[in-house]
Amino acid sequence: MTQVSMTVNGKSVSGDVEGRTLLSGFLREHLSLTGTHVGCDTAQCGACVVHVNGEAVKSCNMLALEADGADVGTIEGQANADGSLNVIQQAFQDHHGLQCGFCTPGMVMSAAALLKENPRPTEAEVRKYLEGNLCRCTGYHNIVKAIMAASGQDVSSIAAE
């Protein structure tokens, strides 16, 4: 066992992990932050996306020890300080951007990373950025709509097909 320390959602945390412990496992099993979902465990589906030093990564495809000293952000850290939904989460609710909700944490984290580097993406840019986030309900139209709405764009003309 090796000690790993990092900042998660602004709090310093540490724990003893094996070499093979994944970042997703450390978050879920050591810190009980189960909002980060493990869908495929093969780095395909993106349900496990978190931010490491501000960048979106698939936490099921990164060792916990690789995140030693890093600043990690998860879905649990997305809400506003008063507990209300942040602008992306609120847009997902307003535009019905989820069905079963399993992929939602990863979708929200990817959306946050996208809007940080591209504050007003086109619909095509949103779809392109979400290549690595799969929704098995196939609810993509409303997810894209929610992300565009969160960026402050008028989405009334985007049809939910």
Next chain:
Amino acid sequence: MYNFEFEKPSTVADAVSALGGEDAQALGGGQTLIPTLKQRLASPSTLVSLGGIPDMQGVCIEDDGSVAIGGATTHATVASEAAGSYPALAALAGQIGDPAVRNRGTVGGSLANNDPAACYPAGALGSGATIITNTRQIAADDFFEGLFSTALEEGEIITTVNFPVPQAASYQKFLQPASRFALVGVYLARFADGVRVAVTGASEDGVFRWSEAEEALNKEFRPDALTGLSINPANMIADLHGSKAYRAHLVSVMTKRAIEACM
């Protein structure tokens, strides 16, 4: 996956030393290696992360105009930082996997793995890059030795990859949308002294140069120059995504698109 010891040295020398241990293996971004470990297709006793070595990070332009990229530089960094100096290579990096994968995966990891459908081997071979390790410099033409096989010795680390910048270049990737690897990808680079055409995703032997197309394009650089040329399908990959003949056909189609993009 089986358990292993984890080390994260901060210098190349320490990494080389750590890799001298029995069954030690280098870890780049882990975007292929970690899934491989999960399937128990590899079981190193020690994983040596190359992600903590500052000397292996970043993109810089050398005095001769070539672009030198640290072996542990992520695809996302290459996509943004090489966009001005070598746009075709930056575009290649920006098409690998998805954004989260590009934030972890590295150029050195991709080249050392030499997946037959990976993008970077085509970029390196097509550019005539030099792969610089802790012990020597290897020309791309001598580096790729077939499926998942390279000239790297045990414990040898790709510290830098040096890409000469051509007059024009284009990477045309026919995406396999589930894996996001190339079903077929063609990297074409036009230098003052000749054209190089490197093909990935197609051959059972991994990335290769299409020398007949290069000869034809050296005589006349236009899409019609390929008329009458074809790839022998015998050595192509066949799987549920495409037959040998389909891949052979795609090589011609993607090469023509690359030529058009360079005109």
